[in-house]
Amino acid sequence: MTVRREFCLRVEILRDPDAVADRAVEIIRETIALPAPVLGVATGHTPLPIYERLRELAATGLSFSHLRSFALDEYCGLGPEDAPSYHAFLQQELFGPVGLGPDQWHAPDGLAEPDAEAHRYETAIRDAGGIDLQILGIGRNGHIGFNEPGSAFDSLTRRVTLSEDTKKANKRDFPPGQPVPHEALTMGIGTILRARKLLMVITGETKISALSGAIMGPITPDIPATALRLHPDATILADEAAAVGLPRI
Numbered sequence: 038m039t040v041r042r043e044f045c046l047r048v049e050i051l052r053d054p055d056a057v058a059d060r061a062v063e064i065i066r067e068t069i070a071l072p073a074p075v076l077g078v079a080t081g082h083t084p085l086p087i088y089e090r091l092r093e094l095a096a097t098g099l100s101f102s103h104l105r106s107f108a109l110d111e112y113c114g115l116g117p118e119d120a121p122s123y124h125a126f127l128q129q130e131l132f133g134p135v136g137l138g139p140d141q142w143h144a145p146d147g148l149a150e151p152d153a154e155a156h157r158y159e160t161a162i163r164d165a166g167g168i169d170l171q172i173l174g175i176g177r178n179g180h181i182g183f184n185e186p187g188s189a190f191d192s193l194t195r196r197v198t199l200s201e202d203t204k205k206a207n208k209r210d211f212p213p214g215q216p217v218p219h220e221a222l223t224m225g226i227g228t229i230l231r232a233r234k235l236l237m238v239i240t241g242e243t244k245i246s247a248l249s250g251a252i253m254g255p256i257t258p259d260i261p262a263t264a265l266r267l268h269p270d271a272t273i274l275a276d277e278a279a280a281v282g283l284p285r286i
């Protein structure tokens with residue numbers, strides 16, 4: 038029998054997405070202040086206000102010159118030139134504007150042979166000394182990165198098949214006529230749990246059930262985000278809209 042230790046997950050409910058982003062940036066700045074920080078970053082719409090603030094900080098003098106960064110995931114079959122790729126998203130929203138050079142940040146290569154690339158990426162994270170702080174969003178079905186329901190909690194970076202639900206939700210990021218890829222490369226849940234700190238951001242009423250599923254009820258691979266409760270230093274920042282119906286202390 039596997040014995041899992043459940044830790045106390047910190048959950049902060051804040052007024053709105055701006056307040057969530059402000060608080061997230063406070064936490065991220067603690068990591069950026071480390072001598073050789075490694076930051077894991079997520080895509081999706083939820084972290085966008087965070088990246089906007091980091092761009093503003095870079096424009097007003099905060100240095101990112103010593104930062105190294107790893108993206109959580111990427112679609113198979115998409116390269117940096119493809120607008121809906123996560124590579125392009127992160128280059129445009131964060132890495133380019135804050136001045137991170139190509140040797141400072143990494144994303145899985147969606148055009149490479151997926152299994153070899155997954156192994157290479159996992160090794161690159163380990164060789165960098167691991168991730169100090171991993172930023173996470175959450176899918177409406179509770180996925181983290183592209184770890185869909187049913188993903189093992191000890192899974193490493195690998196090729197995954199996207200659920201119909203996820204493809205439907207992410208279709209908005211693709212131009213009409215371009216299908217959402219069926220497969221992706223994602224850091225595994227085990228990879229994510231190895232980060233020294235986890236910071237998940239959850240905003241908006243479409244995430245009400247994802248948030249309650251993540252923090253209430255059993256810890257189960259059926260809701261990948263429940264894995265955060267197995268991490269000794271994990272925080273969820275949620276806004277009031279996502280937290281409707283949660284019991285308050």
Ligand code: GLP
Nearest residue numbers: 079081082083174175176182183
């Ligand atoms: C994608 C990403 C996830 C992200 C999720 C939610 O599926 N792979 O990392 O958390 O979308 O995105 P949003 O914040 O846009 O709801």
